[in-house]
Amino acid sequence: MSQQTGYTVLDVQYRLAPENPVPAALNDTEDAIKWVLGRPTKFDTSKVAISGFSAGGNLALAVSSCIFPPESFSSVLAFCPTVEAFVDPGAVAAPDPNGRPFLTFILRLFASCYMLHGHDPKDPRILPAYAELDRFPRQVLIVTVAYDSLAVEAENLAGRLRESSGRIVVSERMEKCNHAWDKMAKKGCLDGKQKNGLTS
Structure with missing residues (x-):
């Protein structure tokens, strides 16, 4: 993202469950963002976006809608x-059952x-589906x-x-791809093309 957009990207690790x-x-996410927002001479704090994948996407949505005041982020990107x-882990199902969806016991x-x-x-x-909608950033990519x-x-959501x-919301579904598809995407294959389409 940094190479193709010219934006500064901070990739921050956070403590993981079940140990934490x-x-x-x-x-941890809140601390990292406070560090950025506390340095307005180093970063343009009017254009701070937050992003994450899977559990990180959950954190990005939760933090941007619940922890910080509205308008703290220019956008949120959740993958x-x-x-x-x-x-209710037993109530969810993949739109296309032909891949490798999470089994109910795994979600539990x-x-x-x-x-x-x-x-x-x-x-x-914990689950941003229950956040107040007017607290999310003005630009949302899911x-x-x-x-x-x-x-x-x-x-x-x-x-x-x-x-x-007053929101710009983009929701994009990658067909024939599994969770974490971009981590194992191969050049020339469908998942690789889908990944490349997101970064171009």
């Missing part, structure tokens, strides 16, 4: 985010590892993949955000 359950990752699945395991101390999954800091059990809930006034 919620709110550890949220706290294959979890936005609601932990409430993820939820139990992340919320070790009995947190309410409807807390919008990318999903057809073989992913998390796709529909993320697309539903994008649809609700699109209906709220």
Whole structure:
């Protein structure tokens, strides 16, 4: 992203569950953003965007809608985010069942590892589907993949955000791709072309 756009990109690691359950990752993300926003002479703080993939996409949506005041971010970009699945993992299904969607027991395991101390999954800091729509940034990109059990809930959030006034919302579904498709994308294959299409 940095090479193709010219923007400064900070790739920040955060503590992981189950060793560090919620709110550890949220706290780490908040600290990193405060570090950026506290340096207006180094960064253009009027153009700060937040992005993440999978759990990172969940954090990007949650932090931008719940932790910081509205208008703190120019945009949020979330790739294959979890936005609601932990409430009822058995109720989610991939739009296209021909790939490798998350099995229900895997989603339940993820939820139990992340919320070790009995947190309410409807807390919008955990699942941003429950956040107030007017708190999200004005520009939202949500990318999903057809073989992913998390796709529909993320697309539903994008649809609700699109209906709220004054927002530019782009929701893009990558067909015939699994969760984390870009990590194993091969040049010349469909997943490689899909990945290249996002960065060009």
